[in-house]
Amino acid sequence: MGARSRESGAAAPPRPRLRRTAAVLVALAIVGSSGTATGLTVRTLTGRDIPAPAPVAIIAPVPALGPLAAAAPTATATGVGGVLGPLAAARGLGDFTGSVTDPATGAVLWSQDAGTPLVPGSTAKLLTTSAALLTLDPTDRLATRVVSGPDPGTVILVGGGDPTLTALPTDKTGVYPDPARLTALADAVRKATTTPVRRVLVDTSRYTGPTLQPTWDPADVAGGFVTPIEPLMLDGGRKDPTQEDGARVDDPALTAGRALAGMLGADAGSVAEATAAPGASVLGMVTSAPISDLVEHAIRASDNVLAEVLAREVAIERNADPSFEGASAQTLLALSQAGFDTTGAQLVDGSGLSFDDKVPAQLLGAVLAQAAAPAQGARDTQFLRPILTGLPVAGGDGTLVDRFASGSPSAPGRGVVRAKTGTLTGVSSLAGIVTDADGRLLVFALMSNGVNPGLVRPRLDAFAAQLSRCGCR
Structure with a gap:
């Protein structure tokens, strides 16, 4: 595994998703049903009349967990x-x-x-x-856009820093909560364009400098710990978007561009980097979960x-x-x-x-x-x-x-x-x-x-x- 160790140890079981607030455990003890049973009787299988059971009040649920007491004794x-x-x-x-x-x-x-x-x-x-x-x-979201390219039939996928963008269909989930969908972006582009899209370019100009920290172990990419840091990627650069700790791609922005090209029927082999013009018309946009969720x-x-x-x-x-x-x-x-x-x-x-x-x-x-x-x-x-x-x-x-x-x-x-x-x-x-x-x-x-x-x-x-x-x- 190189110089790094995965946080949760080897061969960890799947991680269950917990709600951000603690669940309150309650128990309801319902001994019988309530009602006006005074003077009523019920028939047994033998035909004898016996008094109906007396009404029993439903016990109110008692929370097993609660807020911390403000006056809890102070540790020293x-x-x-x-x-x-x-x-x-x-x-x-x-x-x-x-x-x-x-x-x-x-x-x-x-x-x-x-x-x-x-x-x-x-x-x-x-x-x-x-x-x-x-x-x-904390309520802001990271946006991924598609804008018009330099010539008809060309569009530019502009990275806005959202690593949770996914190419999975809406009925599939990956590792990220409420991810933006590349399929929704492709649908928006198809609706906004009158001519077929023949080529997709990608814009990664939002970030600068090296995409890998020089002090990192290069094996961390193949090991699933990180991917080159670009403002455009799918599922954090994971090859398998459903695996938290799986191998990553070494060209995340181009990989995202090729995925969009495939959805639009464009040539995936011609995807390349470019910089969108400042006034390029927006053909579609999707956003991440809020910053606080990220x-x-x-x-x-x-x-x-x-x-x-x-x-x-x-x-x-x-x-x-x-x-x-x-x-x-x-x-x-x-x-x-x-x-x-x-x-x-x-x-x-x-x-x-x-x-x-x-x-x-x-x-x-x-x-x-x-x-x-x-x-x-x-x-x-x-x-x-x-x-x-x-x-x-x-x-x-x-x-x-x-x-x-x-x-x-x-x-x-x-x-x-x-x-x-x-x-x-x-x-x-x-x-x-x-x-x-x-x-x-x-x-x-x-x-x-x-x-x-x-x-x-x-x-x-x-x-x-x-x-x-x-x-x-």
């Missing part, structure tokens, strides 16, 4: 340190840093070298998606392509160069301008695939703490909330679906811990939220460099699980 630094200190002191964690924060008060309850930058792996996506939510309108999916599935696209869209909105360099710089600037201390942080991509990324645990914790902080008033807009709703549930979905297994030391965290994972060769990180035994919400960020993830990941899971078991007072 002594309590948290007493739980995590021995775990952190044990050997075998390599270069290890971490922090635990109470988002309601902002108090840091435990910290170990949390200001030291380490390679974050995919927990870097927490920074990318936070910058996207702070910069872009953020949730990027976090839940640890989607590298989607994270890279969001970083470039941040750069465009901030009038900067939509390249790896520009997107990375603008991600950190957006966070800094929002009040986060980015000291020591270094990003060269938006996905965390590069070993040149360096992030301190305290920055990951600060971003999550702000996302989890209670609203200060009825009109207080929590811009970062989609980060929390996108976090995988321990043992439930996303990149945590096959972790926190029953019978393991981390089992108490199943269904309670929600966290973003980060895994590269020699890199393991876990950052998220957990409710302790007293019903207090805590934020944690844990990072390890230099040790095989197969050895460290279960221990990071156990850290989070122990927080779920303690009152930490």
